[in-house]
Amino acid sequence: MIRMLLLVALLALSSLEALAQSGERTLGIGLLRDRQLKQALVMSTRSASKVIADGVFMGELKSTDGLRIEIAGKEIAARSLAMAFTAKRIEVVPYGDGGFKLKPEGGKNPREYPGRLEATLANGQLLLLNSVHIEAYVAGVVSAEAGKDHHHEYYKLQAVSSRTYALTNQRKHLADGFDLCDGVHCQVYHGRNRNDSIAAAVDATRSLVIVDSEIKLIHATFHSNCGGETMNAEDLWSKHEPYLRAVRDTFCLSAPHAAWERRLSRSEWLGYLNRRFGFVATDSAQLSAALNFDPQCRGLYMQGIWPLIHLKHVREDLKLRSTFFTVSAEADHVLLRGRGFGHAVGLCQEGAMAMARSGRSYTDILHHYFANVHLVDLGTLDFFRDEGDSLRINGGAGPKPH
Ligand SMILES: [Zn+2]
Ligand SMILES: [Zn+2]
Structure with a gap:
């Protein structure tokens, strides 16, 4: 009962403090980890960027210039039309909400990223890290993972799932010096999203994440097609999750992977x-x-x-x-x-696409595949997590840290 009241309060709360917290959240994404990077070309987009070497401002990288970085012994050598230096750590920080373009050695077209770039050396390789606001990252992931021409509600579903996944798995690459990688190991991310429908879906679900009845972020696991029936998590992975329960699904039966x-x-x-x-x-x-x-x-x-x-x-x-x-x-x-196609636990993608096309809202779809889950604002989640300690001391029913 207390937990229910807490949840109602949590869903209703919209304190400025909480919103400010969610607005500032950035993630560190390790880029191109599947390549052995020795060299890359960095360019500014639209506006110029500040170039900082080992904490010292070196100059501006104009949008008409390019900064070539490459391994030089135990340091990184950098050279543009306007500057040349070596350093252990190089940051490219765009002005405003600009970004940067990155062309790795041997890469064809440069990819454009929102946020800033940090280059260091790790185990003799270039480590390129994109420090990016969570909402811009989520838009990039939905664009790379879902592709184009999906229903707006399906994009919203992907947005809340990707945002939740990012936070649940934020410690996955702790030992590597960043939060998440940009490949299938974490979530595929190829930089800035350019699809208006995806941008609108990310905006419409801004800061929303999926939690279970214990107010813990869920593992929003998915598969291609369940074949008409999803599975209990414990039947596949020996680990019970109250929200990963078997459900019947008629929506995916005539989909491509049925x-x-x-x-x-x-x-x-x-x-x-x-x-x-x-x-x-x-x-x-x-x-x-x-x-x-x-x-x-x-x-x-x-x-x-x-x-x-x-x-x-x-x-x-x-x-x-x-x-x-x-x-x-x-x-x-x-x-x-x-x-079907895939492990069949959690969300059935082809079923979810069909539900979206048939007019179901993304929250309906979410509740179809995940039992007893809720959408909460990330900021209020942080707020209640901090409050959780005192609540537990008083009543023993506060949200559990994880
Ligand atoms: Zn990863
Ligand atoms: Zn299905």
Whole structure:
């Protein structure tokens, strides 16, 4: 009850202090970590930028100039039309809300980034870090991850998910000296978003993040297509999350990744079951169970067979699109007919896209795939997290830190 009251208060609160906190939040994104960077060209966009070397102002980088940086022993050498120096740490700080363009060695087109750039050396490589406001980062992620031509409500959903993911995983690269990388390991980020619909969706959901009933940021996990039914988190990862519950989903059934097929020879299939799980067809009932499997709903194992055949392992070993499939015997072959694509926990992307197209709001979609979650302002979340300590001392029901 106290938790509910707290949540209502949290949803209602809009203190200036809280909003100010969320407005200032920046993230440090490690750029191009999949390359062994030795050299890069940095350019200003529109307005000029300040260039700072080891804390000392070196000059301005005009939008008509470029700063080439490269490894020189234990330092970084930098050269433009107007300056040349070496330093351990170089910052390019644009005036106003400008940004910078970056062209790595061997790269084709430069990418444009919002915010500032910091270059240092780490393990003999250039470490390029983009210090960027969270809202500009989220817009860049939605643009790179979702692509164009989606419904506005789908972009809003992606925006709150990406924002939540960024904060849940902010410590993922602590040891590397930044918050998140720009690849699939974290969230794909190729710099500034240029899509108006995405910009409007990020703006409309500004500062909103998804929390569970304990007011903890959720792991907004997603997959391509659930095949009609999502999975409980603990059935896949052995870790229970109250908001990652199995739900039925009719929205994705005619989407591009709704169905798949794989044909194997009978001996390949039976040989695999034998080698991997020790299965031996001791009688015709066992053989029939291995060759004809037709689950009515998602399960963890093939039915009627001993030893247990874990569908998760079958999917991994045979590189199947999902664990949700039937097996049927066909002469000397078996046909696996599957539904969906991906692990099926959390949000089904193709279902969510279809829900958005059919007129559902992004909050409806969110509540369809995640149980008992709420949207709260990031600033009020920070505010209540700070208050949490005293609340816990008084009543024991404050939000838990994480
Ligand atoms: Zn990463
Ligand atoms: Zn689905």
